[in-house]
Amino acid sequence: MEKVWKIISEKAEGMSIVENILHSKGITEKEEIEEFLSDKPQKTYDPFIIKNMTEAVGRIIYHINKRSKIIIVGDYDVDGVTATALLLQFFEAITKNIDYYIPNRFTEGYGLNLEAIKYMKEEMKADLIITVDNGISSVKEVDYAKELGLEVIITDHHNPPEILPNCLVIDVKQQEDNYPFKELCGCGVAFKLAQAIQKTLGLPKSTISRLLDLVTLGTICDIVPLIDENRTFIKYGLKRVNKNKRLGLSILRQVVGLKDKEITSGRIGFVLGPCFNAAGRLEDAKYGVELLLSNDISQATKLAQYLYKLNRERKLVQESGEGYCKDIVEKNYMNNDFLVVRADNISEGVIGIVAGKIKDTFYKPTLVVTKSDEGHLKGSGRSISGINIYEEMKTCSDIFLGFGGHEMACGFSIEEDKLDELRSRLDFRAKRIKKENPDIFVPKLNIMTQISPDEFTIELINDIAKLEPYGMGNPKPLFMINNIRVDKTKTKGCGAKGKHLKFVGKSNNIVLDGIGFSLTERYRRVGEPQSLNLVFSVDINEWNGNIKPQMIIEDFKKAQN
Structure with missing residues (x-):
C-alpha cells in the first residue's frame, strides 16, 4: 500500500537541523535540550513514589532476613527474560535462597498458572513469589497461592484490569499511582524494585548500575517509548554493553558478527534481541536467562551459539507463516x-x-x-x-x-x-x-524536513547521531530530497536474489548513494523512472578506507518534472 508522505517540520531560520527536530518533539527549553543530548542524562525518579513500593520492599527484606525461599516468575520474551535475570543477579548478592521459574509457552502459556504455583510450593519450596513482566491479571492464581501459604508480590507494566490480584502490586499504570513516567517495561519496573531495596539496605550503587545493560535490552526489545527515564537507562546501559561488561552478551556479539561494531538500539532490537526471543518462541526461555548470568566462557559460548541457531530456525518458520497468512487474507x-x-x-x-x-x-x-x-x-x-x-x-x-x-x-x-x-x-x-x-x-510516513543535496554531509550525520538511541517515541528522523536523476548504470539489485536496491543518482551535480532494503521489485514495478523523490534516514558508508554519507531509503516516488 502506498504511503502518504507528511512533512512534520519546516526548517526554521537560525536553527540547526538538530534543533529543528527537537523543537518538533516539543523539546524547546535549554535544560530539556541539554538533558536530551547529554551523554550523562540525569532524568530518573525516586522508586518509592511508585504505589506499594515501600510495603513491597518491607515484605521482601522480611523474607530475606527470615531466609525464606524467593522465586522470581518471569515471562518468555526478552523483557521477561531480562527482568528475571536482573532480579536473580541483584538478589544473589544478598541471599542464597533465590531461584526462578518461567512458564513454557507451549504447555503453560503466559503468566502464573495453578500447576506452576503448586510446583513452586511443593518442589521448589517457595515462600515468596515475585512476578516480573506478568501477573497483573492473575486474580485466581494469587488466591490459590495464598491458600497454599505463599506470599505473592506482582511487578508488571501491562494495563491493569478492573479487578486486581489480592496482593501487593507494583505497576505504575494502576490507579492512584503517582509515578511521573508510565512507560517503563517489565524489566524497568524490576529495576525500580531493585533500586528501592538497594537504597533501603544502603548497598553500593554498583549493585544496580551493573544491571543497566539488562534494562537496556528489555526496554528496547519491548518497544516502549525511548524517552524520559527510559532514555536515561539506555544511554548508560549501551555504554556497558559496548564495554563488554557482561560475558554472555559479549560472546553473543561475536557469534552474530557484531564483535567489532558499535552496539546501538537498532542492533539490539534487530540482531541481539531476537536471539533471546527465539529461545522462548521455539524452545525454552531459560537458555536466555542462563546466558545473561553465565560467568563461564565455555558455557556462554555454547548457549550463544544455540540461541543464534534457534533464531535462524525462527526466521524460516516465520517466513513460511507470513506467506501462508498473506494468502488466506488475499483469498478471504x-x-x-x-x-x-x-x-x-x-x-x-x-x-x-x-x-x-x-x-x-x-x-x-x-x-x-x-x-x-x-x-x-x-x-x-x-x-x-x-x-x-x-x-x-x-x-x-x-x-x-x-x-x-x-x-x-x-x-x-x-x-x-x-x-x-x-x-x-x-x-x-x-x-x-x-x-x-x-x-x-492510510499508512503515513512522517518526514522531518526536506533538505538540499549539499546539506547531506558527514557533518549532518554526526549531528543527527546526537539524537540516538532511536526507537518508539524517538524514531530515526527521515529526510526528503526531490528530483534525483537516477544513474541507471549503477542503480541495480544487490544482496540475496538481488532484492535490495543499490541506488546511485545525482542532484545539483552532487552524487547521492543509497540502499533500499527489499525495494528492487517495487522499483521495477513502477517502471524504473528517470528521476525519483526519495525519503531516507542517514548513515555513513565505509568502504576501502573511504567514508561518505549514505541514504537508507525508506520510500520513493516518481518525480514529477
Whole structure:
C-alpha cells in the first residue's frame, strides 16, 4: 500500500537541523535540550513514589532476613527474560535462597498458572513469589497461592484490569499511582524494585548500575517509548554493553558478527534481541536467562551459539507463516478492516511476529490464531497507529478465556466456536472507526524536513547521531530530497536474489548513494523512472578506507518534472 508522505517540520531560520527536530518533539527549553543530548542524562525518579513500593520492599527484606525461599516468575520474551535475570543477579548478592521459574509457552502459556504455583510450593519450596513482566491479571492464581501459604508480590507494566490480584502490586499504570513516567517495561519496573531495596539496605550503587545493560535490552526489545527515564537507562546501559561488561552478551556479539561494531538500539532490537526471543518462541526461555548470568566462557559460548541457531530456525518458520497468512487474507478477508486469521500450521511461538508482518502488509489491525495443545485457540495481535487494540479486545472480553496487552499488541485465548463471532465483532467496530476517520487506515510516513543535496554531509550525520538511541517515541528522523536523476548504470539489485536496491543518482551535480532494503521489485514495478523523490534516514558508508554519507531509503516516488 502506498504511503502518504507528511512533512512534520519546516526548517526554521537560525536553527540547526538538530534543533529543528527537537523543537518538533516539543523539546524547546535549554535544560530539556541539554538533558536530551547529554551523554550523562540525569532524568530518573525516586522508586518509592511508585504505589506499594515501600510495603513491597518491607515484605521482601522480611523474607530475606527470615531466609525464606524467593522465586522470581518471569515471562518468555526478552523483557521477561531480562527482568528475571536482573532480579536473580541483584538478589544473589544478598541471599542464597533465590531461584526462578518461567512458564513454557507451549504447555503453560503466559503468566502464573495453578500447576506452576503448586510446583513452586511443593518442589521448589517457595515462600515468596515475585512476578516480573506478568501477573497483573492473575486474580485466581494469587488466591490459590495464598491458600497454599505463599506470599505473592506482582511487578508488571501491562494495563491493569478492573479487578486486581489480592496482593501487593507494583505497576505504575494502576490507579492512584503517582509515578511521573508510565512507560517503563517489565524489566524497568524490576529495576525500580531493585533500586528501592538497594537504597533501603544502603548497598553500593554498583549493585544496580551493573544491571543497566539488562534494562537496556528489555526496554528496547519491548518497544516502549525511548524517552524520559527510559532514555536515561539506555544511554548508560549501551555504554556497558559496548564495554563488554557482561560475558554472555559479549560472546553473543561475536557469534552474530557484531564483535567489532558499535552496539546501538537498532542492533539490539534487530540482531541481539531476537536471539533471546527465539529461545522462548521455539524452545525454552531459560537458555536466555542462563546466558545473561553465565560467568563461564565455555558455557556462554555454547548457549550463544544455540540461541543464534534457534533464531535462524525462527526466521524460516516465520517466513513460511507470513506467506501462508498473506494468502488466506488475499483469498478471504480483503474486505475486512480488522483481520482475524486462523493458521493452525503456524507455531504459536511466532504468531505475534507474523501478525505484525501481516499488519504491515495490509495496514489493518491483525490477529493471528492457532490451535493450542490444550485444545482451544491462542492468538496474538498487532495494531496500527490510532487503534488501541487492547481497548478493542476489551469490548469482546465476554468471549475470551483470557486476554491481555497494551495499545499496540495483545495476546488471548478463546474457544474454537467463538472465533467467527470475534472476527465479526472486531470487524464491525473497525468499519465504524473507518467511517468516522478513514485516514487512520492510510499508512503515513512522517518526514522531518526536506533538505538540499549539499546539506547531506558527514557533518549532518554526526549531528543527527546526537539524537540516538532511536526507537518508539524517538524514531530515526527521515529526510526528503526531490528530483534525483537516477544513474541507471549503477542503480541495480544487490544482496540475496538481488532484492535490495543499490541506488546511485545525482542532484545539483552532487552524487547521492543509497540502499533500499527489499525495494528492487517495487522499483521495477513502477517502471524504473528517470528521476525519483526519495525519503531516507542517514548513515555513513565505509568502504576501502573511504567514508561518505549514505541514504537508507525508506520510500520513493516518481518525480514529477
